[in-house]
Amino acid sequence: MMQRKLLVILENKPGALARVVGLFHQRGYNIESLHVDPVKDIENYAEIENSLNLKLKENEVSRLLITTTVSDNLLRQILRQINKLIDVLIAKEEI
Amino acid sequence: MKLAGNDILIQSLVDEGVEYLFGYPGGAALHIYDAIFNQKELQHILVRHEQGATHAADGYARATGKPGVVLVTSGPGATNAITGIATAFMDSIPMVVLSGQVASHLIGTDAFQETDMIGISRPIVKHSFSIESAEEIPKVIKEAFYIATSGRPGPVVIDIPKDTTAPDKLFEYSPPESVKIRSYNPPVEPDSKQIGRAVSEILKAKKPVIYAGGGAINSNASKELFELNELLNFPVTNTLMGLGVYPAKNQRFMGMLGMHGTYQSNMAMHNADLIIAIGARFDDRITNTPDLFAPNAKIIHFDVDQSSVSKIIEANIAVFGQVKNSLIELNKQLKDKIDSIDSTLIQPWLDQIEEWTSLHGLNHELYKENSDEKKIMPQSVVQHVYQITDGNAFVTSDVGQHQMFAAQYYHFNEPRKWINSGGLGTMGFGLPAALGVKLAFPKEEVVCITGEGSIQMCIQELSTCSQYDLPIKIININNEALGMVKQWQDMSYGGRHSESTYQSSLPNFIELVESYGHIGFKIEKNSDLKGILDEAFSIKDKLVFVDVYVDPDEHVYPMLVAPNGSLKDMWIDKDKKV
Numbered sequence: 204m205m206q207r208k209l210l211v212i213l214e215n216k217p218g219a220l221a222r223v224v225g226l227f228h229q230r231g232y233n234i235e236s237l238h239v240d241p242v243k244d245i246e247n248y249a250e251i252e253n254s255l256n257l258k259l260k261e262n263e264v265s266r267l268l269i270t271t272t273v274s275d276n277l278l279r280q281i282l283r284q285i286n287k288l289i290d291v292l293i294a295k296e297e298i
Numbered sequence: 299m300k301l302a303g304n305d306i307l308i309q310s311l312v313d314e315g316v317e318y319l320f321g322y323p324g325g326a327a328l329h330i331y332d333a334i335f336n337q338k339e340l341q342h343i344l345v346r347h348e349q350g351a352t353h354a355a356d357g358y359a360r361a362t363g364k365p366g367v368v369l370v371t372s373g374p375g376a377t378n379a380i381t382g383i384a385t386a387f388m389d390s391i392p393m394v395v396l397s398g399q400v401a402s403h404l405i406g407t408d409a410f411q412e413t414d415m416i417g418i419s420r421p422i423v424k425h426s427f428s429i430e431s432a433e434e435i436p437k438v439i440k441e442a443f444y445i446a447t448s449g450r451p452g453p454v455v456i457d458i459p460k461d462t463t464a465p466d467k468l469f470e471y472s473p474p475e476s477v478k479i480r481s482y483n484p485p486v487e488p489d490s491k492q493i494g495r496a497v498s499e500i501l502k503a504k505k506p507v508i509y510a511g512g513g514a515i516n517s518n519a520s521k522e523l524f525e526l527n528e529l530l531n532f533p534v535t536n537t538l539m540g541l542g543v544y545p546a547k548n549q550r551f552m553g554m555l556g557m558h559g560t561y562q563s564n565m566a567m568h569n570a571d572l573i574i575a576i577g578a579r580f581d582d583r584i585t586n587t588p589d590l591f592a593p594n595a596k597i598i599h600f601d602v603d604q605s606s607v608s609k610i611i612e613a614n615i616a617v618f619g620q621v622k623n624s625l626i627e628l629n630k631q632l633k634d635k636i637d638s639i640d641s642t643l644i645q646p647w648l649d650q651i652e653e654w655t656s657l658h659g660l661n662h663e664l665y666k667e668n669s670d671e672k673k674i675m676p677q678s679v680v681q682h683v684y685q686i687t688d689g690n691a692f693v694t695s696d697v698g699q700h701q702m703f704a705a706q707y708y709h710f711n712e713p714r715k716w717i718n719s720g721g722l723g724t725m726g727f728g729l730p731a732a733l734g735v736k737l738a739f740p741k742e743e744v745v746c747i748t749g750e751g752s753i754q755m756c757i758q759e760l761s762t763c764s765q766y767d768l769p770i771k772i773i774n775i776n777n778e779a780l781g782m783v784k785q786w787q788d789m790s791y792g793g794r795h796s797e798s799t800y801q802s803s804l805p806n807f808i809e810l811v812e813s814y815g816h817i818g819f820k821i822e823k824n825s826d827l828k829g830i831l832d833e834a835f836s837i838k839d840k841l842v843f844v845d846v847y848v849d850p851d852e853h854v855y856p857m858l859v860a861p862n863g864s865l866k867d868m869w870i871d872k873d874k875k876v
Contacts, residue, residue, distance in 0.1 A: 284605050291481060
């Protein structure tokens with residue numbers, strides 16, 4: 204078990220944040236810290252744009268930074284669950 | 299074409315090919331109901347409780363593969379639908395639920411019949427939408443149907459504030475031609491390299507088992523699964539949700555596995571060296587104690603949902619994609635290596651399974667018992683129904699002992715014929731689900747195998763069946779107790795039957811169904827069983843309810859030993875543990 208930092212990029216829509224946060228509770232995971240803001244510095248997300256083959260616009264998506272303490276297996280499971288949410292563009296471990 | 303929001307909504311549903319809308323009106327949905335009145339293209343089915351609407355839509359969806367559609371009002375209408383939405387969610391059933399909502403300007407004010415449906419349903423939906431304006435209705439409907447039916451299917455809720463369906467404001471109706479959601483791209487085509495790795499494991503296996511579940515039915519992969527096993531001749535087991543995806547009459551079929559699975563299925567899984575999981579998710583009714591599960595098996599897991607793989611049991615080879623497409627590719631690669639398939643490799647294993655089957659397999663000839671010395675066995679009721687319907691009926695069930703007996707003793711040779719709430723285990727599911735199936739297949743025999751506990755949870759739908767002339771058969775396996783609860787109390791709580799019996803409070807079911815205009819029969823003796831069931835099934839134009847009094851002390855076996863047991867640890871009789 205170690206502390207992990209997750210980065211989630213999701214559509215900046217009403218209710219999208221609640222789906223991610225709610226999922227932690229539903230699946231029995233704990234959030235230790237949470238930071239969310241609309242993405243303005245699009246230029247820093249070129250890698251994500253390329254991997255998803257799309258172009259982001261300012262304030263169109265939100266960036267969510269979550270810290271949680273979990274094992275490797277559980278981390279993989281959490282990321283898969285978050286990535287499954289319809290409004291989530293990508294969820295990954297921030298190293 | 300200019301239309302009001304309520305007409306836009308109905309037209310969007312018609313454009314999606316919706317035939318039936320299962321629902322119940324109320325204040326916030328009245329504009330929508332007015333639009334239903336003015337058209338003839340889709341038929342609304344008025345249920346007696348919103349839970350019934352969701353189960354009926356669910357039954358329709360499971361039987362047809364098309365999404366079930368529900369319309370309820372705000373507040374209690376929405377909350378009453380929750381159990382049915384959760385049922386569909388747990389079993390990955392495509393469903394679209396339209397819930398009325400108070401007008402936009404009242405949201406958040408604790409208005410009459412206001413509830414936060416998006417919030418309440420969030421953990422049990424695949425996705426949900428709130429309508430903000432009438433103009434976005436066509437796009438939201440299209441996206442909702444796409445999400446409900448693609449990838450791993452599931453229910454989608456659309457919350458519709460009353461003002462967005464107002465009849466006095468007109469908008470141009472221009473439905474989108476296609477749908478693309480940039481953040482939603484479920485896998486379809488498998489990685490052929492992963493399939494290549496699977497092939498080399500398959501060719502080496504000496505003790506393989508194919509373990510197929512509801513995902514294979516959702517993906518319509520029955521034909522491909524059959525073709526796969528024409529090549530391999532491996533033993534096959536199905537989960538409760540997967541029954542019918544592989545024909546039960548096939549020699550290689552071992553029956554269901556898990557908590558009440560057959561002895562041979564559970565033993566084969568435990569001792570396997572290779573488990574090929576196809577659209578199945580290793581849930582706790584299957585694995586028993588995960589750490590003790592199939593200690594020597596490599597796992598190949600085919601699934602459309604990445605989060606189902608290695609969730610409980612670590613997969614050695616994972617293949618993501620629509621199971622149907624994955625099996626097509628697997629079959630192709632196996633055919634290219636047909637000369638490398640050594641059928642003698644698994645012969646000792648097949649012999650071993652045969653031995654297990656003859657040792658503790660289920661007795662499928664209990665129905666031949668007709669002596670009145672003994673009470674009626676619930677298993678034999680299911681066997682009679684199987685004999686009379688030639689195994690061709692759609693069978694819905696509720697939850698409990700009767701459900702397990704139906705799963706064990708009715709042999710399903712086709713997918714989508716066995717309709718039950720596997721994941722959530724919802725009592726009250728069977729009757730409304732049967733209603734939905736009968737609407738979809740009016741000429742087919744639809745049988746609801748239920749118990750006197752479950753049937754009373756949605757018994758009001760007898761009235762709906764009367765209104766729409768739905769001649770289903772209801773077989774009420776009546777043991778005058780909550781049988782499965784009682785079984786657990788017998789086995790784990792020293793026989794203390796806490797709140798699992800109802801003294802003499804059961805209704806006279808015959809008079810009850812007759813008051814709705816249906817036909818009722820009561821059976822209390824073995825010698826009457828065949829004759830009365832034959833008579834009941836000879837009636838084609840009326841709903842028939844058969845109340846069969848069975849041995850109240852009967853238990854469902856095999857039963858896995860829990861906690862801390864593995865798949866090989868089973869009770870196979872009241873006093874015999876293996």
